[in-house]
Amino acid sequence: MEDHSHYMRRAIALADRSMRNHEGGPFGAVIVKDHTIIGEGWNRVIATNDPTAHGEISAIRDACRKIDSFELSGCSIYTTGEPCPMCLGAIYWARISRIYFGFRINDAADIGFDDTNIFDQFSLAPEQRKIPSSEILRDEAMILASNYQNISGRIAY
Amino acid sequence: MEDHSHYMRRAIALADRSMRNHEGGPFGAVIVKDHTIIGEGWNRVIATNDPTAHGEISAIRDACRKIDSFELSGCSIYTTGEPCPMCLGAIYWARISRIYFGFRINDAADIGFDDTNIFDQFSLAPEQRKIPSSEILRDEAMILASNYQNISGRIAY
Numbered sequence: 384m385e386d387h388s389h390y391m392r393r394a395i396a397l398a399d400r401s402m403r404n405h406e407g408g409p410f411g412a413v414i415v416k417d418h419t420i421i422g423e424g425w426n427r428v429i430a431t432n433d434p435t436a437h438g439e440i441s442a443i444r445d446a447c448r449k450i451d452s453f454e455l456s457g458c459s460i461y462t463t464g465e466p467c468p469m470c471l472g473a474i475y476w477a478r479i480s481r482i483y484f485g486f487r488i489n490d491a492a493d494i495g496f497d498d499t500n501i502f503d504q505f506s507l508a509p510e511q512r513k514i515p516s517s518e519i520l521r522d523e524a525m526i527l528a529s530n531y532q533n534i535s536g537r538i539a540y
Numbered sequence: 541m542e543d544h545s546h547y548m549r550r551a552i553a554l555a556d557r558s559m560r561n562h563e564g565g566p567f568g569a570v571i572v573k574d575h576t577i578i579g580e581g582w583n584r585v586i587a588t589n590d591p592t593a594h595g596e597i598s599a600i601r602d603a604c605r606k607i608d609s610f611e612l613s614g615c616s617i618y619t620t621g622e623p624c625p626m627c628l629g630a631i632y633w634a635r636i637s638r639i640y641f642g643f644r645i646n647d648a649a650d651i652g653f654d655d656t657n658i659f660d661q662f663s664l665a666p667e668q669r670k671i672p673s674s675e676i677l678r679d680e681a682m683i684l685a686s687n688y689q690n691i692s693g694r695i696a697y
Binding site: 502 | 544545548549552555556559560562564565566585586589590591592597600601604605608609610611612618620621622623624625626627628629630631632633634635636637638639640641642643644647648650651652658659661662663666670671672673674675676677678680681682684685686687688689691693694695696697
């Protein structure tokens with residue numbers, strides 16, 4: 384039987400240490416495969432000036448480095464906070480199988496993290512979103528995409 | 541006047557080079573501030589075994605390193621493909637002001653990248669998503685979040 388509390392407490396300990404070191408917010412994560420922690424991460428947005436250095440992204444990168452694979456199927460992630468859209472996207476790309484979280488998206492909003500605002504953007508049509516987006520040079524980009532399909536020995540991911 | 545085609549062609553060139561080097565898919569991105577490219581990135585999922593190493597994420601990290609800030613407000617991103625949910629989330633966190641993309645989400649689906657499947661997940665309630673998620677130890681995680689608010693000198697991000 385998995386000791387869920389043990390893994391979550393490790394994620395909390397990582398978050399607690401990093402926030403006290405002013406590395407970032409109260410966000411830590413561990414990735415578990417076959418009852419073993421194979422990756423750990425914590426928020427380092429402030430420490431590294433990297434807005435993508437969330438706990439989950441950092442843990443995924445750490446786990447993938449450790450097992451030399453861009454895929455984490457069969458793994459669980461334990462994260463102190465419910466994943467933001469960026470991290471949820473990363474979890475899907477990494478093919479993680481199970482998510483355990485501590486506090487909720489709304490709890491994070493209460494301490495100043497605007498995940499809810501970002502989630503709301505995703506449910507809007509692109510033309511209604513806060514950050515405007517436009518298509519340009521689609522023809523040239525489509526040639527690129529088409530050439531990709533003709534590259535021999537390409538690896539699907 | 542911004543030369544949008546110039547920046548997009550640079551993104552396409554970065555993608556073209558990296559896909560031919562088997563670093564990843566046909567995805568490149570540049571970040572522009574005040575008519576200058578301040579960050580460049582391309583997909584390196586295969587080359588680095590990092591499922592988060594998409595073109596946009598890589599370009600954001602590069603730009604933030606260059607300007608020593610976790611914020612890119614006032615910047616535009618030019619990306620060969622319409623951003624996936626992970627990258628769109630990163631663009632929001634980085635406070636980028638404008639998105640220009642080449643081919644569409646659906647075009648990417650046609651060459652084997654399942655962004656649409658991931659986007660569909662976001663519009664579902666958490667309990668209906670493909671990757672199950674559960675709340676555990678919320679009380680302990682809430683203590684962490686509450687302690688975060690009491691840290692003196694913390695930097696909002």
